[in-house]
Amino acid sequence: xxxQRLALRTVLLAxxxxxxxxxxxxxxxxxxxxxAGHIASSHTRMEYQAVIGERLGHLALVPAGSPDPxxxxxxxxxxxxxxxxxxxxxxxxxxxxxxxxxxxxxxxxALVVPQLSVRGIASSGARSALFHGEGMGAAGTLVGPxxxxxxxxxxxxxxxxxAQALGVRNGGSVTLHGAAPDAAVRSxxxxxxDVFNGSAFSAEGRTVLMPLExxxxxxxxxxxxxxxxxxxxxxxLENRRDALVEALRVEGVQAEVRHWQxxxxxxxxxxxxxxxxxxxxxxMVFAVIAAAVAATISMNALERRREIGTLRxxxxxxxxxxxxxxxxxxxxxxxxxxxxxxxSGLIAWIANRAGLSATSQHPLNRAALLVELDFxxxxxxxxxxxxxSLLAALVPAFKAARNTIPDALAA
Numbered sequence: 001x002x003x004q005r006l007a008l009r010t011v012l013l014a015x016x017x018x019x020x021x022x023x024x025x026x027x028x029x030x031x032x033x034x035x036a037g038h039i040a041s042s043h044t045r046m047e048y049q050a051v052i053g054e055r056l057g058h059l060a061l062v063p064a065g066s067p068d069p070x071x072x073x074x075x076x077x078x079x080x081x082x083x084x085x086x087x088x089x090x091x092x093x094x095x096x097x098x099x100x101x102x103x104x105x106x107x108x109x110a111l112v113v114p115q116l117s118v119r120g121i122a123s124s125g126a127r128s129a130l131f132h133g134e135g136m137g138a139a140g141t142l143v144g145p146x147x148x149x150x151x152x153x154x155x156x157x158x159x160x161x162x163a164q165a166l167g168v169r170n171g172g173s174v175t176l177h178g179a180a181p182d183a184a185v186r187s188x189x190x191x192x193x194d195v196f197n198g199s200a201f202s203a204e205g206r207t208v209l210m211p212l213e214x215x216x217x218x219x220x221x222x223x224x225x226x227x228x229x230x231x232x233x234x235x236x237l238e239n240r241r242d243a244l245v246e247a248l249r250v251e252g253v254q255a256e257v258r259h260w261q262x263x264x265x266x267x268x269x270x271x272x273x274x275x276x277x278x279x280x281x282x283x284m285v286f287a288v289i290a291a292a293v294a295a296t297i298s299m300n301a302l303e304r305r306r307e308i309g310t311l312r313x314x315x316x317x318x319x320x321x322x323x324x325x326x327x328x329x330x331x332x333x334x335x336x337x338x339x340x341x342x343x344s345g346l347i348a349w350i351a352n353r354a355g356l357s358a359t360s361q362h363p364l365n366r367a368a369l370l371v372e373l374d375f376x377x378x379x380x381x382x383x384x385x386x387x388x389s390l391l392a393a394l395v396p397a398f399k400a401a402r403n404t405i406p407d408a409l410a411a
Contacts, residue, residue: 003320006311007327010300011335018332021296025336026343028285029385033344033378035281039274040374046271050264054206055134055144057113057228058237059244060263061099063089064254090116090223091255099253103229106247108240111230113140116215116223120179122166122208129165131176133208135215136228143230145196146209154214155193162207163195170195176208178218186218282381286388289336293329294392301325301400312405322401329393330386337382348373 011018050056066088091099096114103112116135121128133156141148146157156174158166168174170192178186190210216222231240237259245257261267301308308321348371 003324004327007324008331010328011331015300017296017299021292021332022336022339024292025289025333025385025389026339028288029337029340029381030343030347032282032285032381033340033373034347034371036278036374036377036381037344037348037372039278040377041372042274043271044372046264046267047260050260050267051230051234052144054264055113055115055136055140055228056260056263058231058234058260059229059241060258060260061103061227061229061244061248061255062225062258063091063095064256065089066256088225090221090225091227092223095253095255096224096227098251099248099255100227102247102251102253103227103244106240106244108231108233108236109229110232111139111142113137113228113230114212114224114226115140115228116212116219116221116225117206118178118180118210118215118218120185120218121177122162123175123177124166124168124172125175127165127167129162131162131208132206133176133210133215133218134206135210135212135218137212140209140228147194147196148209148211149193152191152193153211154188154190155211156190156214157194157196157209158192159207160195160197163192168192176210176214176218178220180219180221184220186220188214188217190214278377282384286384289333289385290388290392293332293389294396296332297325297329297393298396300328301396305400305403308400308403309405318401322397325397325400326390326393329389329397333385333389337385341378344373344378347371 011022051058100112100114103109114137118133118135120131120133122131138150141150146159148157149155156176158168158174163169166174172192174190174192176188176190178188180186196209212224216224229244231237233240241257241259248255248257261271312318312321351371
């Protein structure tokens with residue numbers, strides 16, 4: 001009988017120790033799969049919030065030399081308290097029009113929205129508060145929270161926190177004072193046409209939405225800061241980005257193309273934290289699996305010394321004994337992996353069918369609690385578990401193969 005068949009027979013005998021090892025491998029891997037799915041679900045939610053909620057778009061065209069958001073200087077991020085960032089470069093109207101024409105002519109582009117950020121002080125008469133606003137073209141009202149009315153030229157949308165700070169409601173009036181570098185303070189009278197749920201997702205979340213012309217008036221400039229591009233097929237983001245970079249180069253437009261992950265500081269921080277958490281959990285899971293497999297193979301080899309000695313006496317070579325015990329470890333891992341995949345799929349199916357919901361502080365206050373499965377990480381975990389089980393079985397299998405026939409039969 002081949003070593004592989006002997007190993008499978010031993011595992012199928014379902015000795016308590018072997019059963020416990022298989023269940024431990026399956027349960028540990030199931031926990032890891034579900035946690036990976038939770039991370040994938042969180043990333044999907046954050047992508048929606050960044051692209052739609054924060055209106056970063058899938059891609060953004062910014063003037064060449066614009067500062068990287070990930071390297072923004074601030075006292076809280078380690079910058080010098082007295083250090084002042086240089087103002088970001090802006091597109092002049094001609095360059096903005098050329099860049100927009102290039103982007104709109106590219107296949108797979110659903111929408112291009114010009115944007116201009118503006119900061120300042122908002123006053124309702126009784127109260128005042130700082131604001132971080134976003135001026136956008138008319139098409140920008142088609143996506144994301146906060147709706148403007150084309151019939152109200154001075155209409156703005158306030159986040160719920162900003163509206164609460166100012167003590168105004170829908171239909172109220174607010175005076176906005178712009179604070180732009182190297183420009184005189186400009187003021188405009190605005191009417192609140194919408195109050196949207198703007199629960200803080202990141203420190204860069206916009207609290208006031210306004211028409212692009214109003215933002216340009218507050219900054220005393222006819223330029224724009226960026227062109228936000230929404231794609232009809234987000235999965236082809238990298239391909240569309242490369243094509244857009246090439247089209248801009250051909251047209252001679254001096255602009256950089258950045259995707260939403262580069263612009264969202266919150267996403268970068270959250271992804272780094274979740275990746276560290278997954279790596280920590282994966283390390284513990286693989287350590288537990290390695291210990292369980294090594295202990296099981298060691299004890300099985302010790303209890304079956306006479307059986308192994310008999311097989312050796314009947315002609316089995318030492319390398320066949322080694323292969324038999326290694327194959328036994330791999331069978332334990334393989335059956336545990338199969339159980340984990342079945343359990344993960346069943347748990348995800350039950351949770352999704354149950355229609356559970358979770359309440360959070362995000363703009364999507366009540367959202368379905370869906371359990372996703374990250375098949376890429378699951379496949380990676382399967383490969384690592386097989387490798388870990390193989391390595392864990394090498395030492396006990398080598399020791400069992402070195403025993404001589406007389407010593408094994410005399411045990």
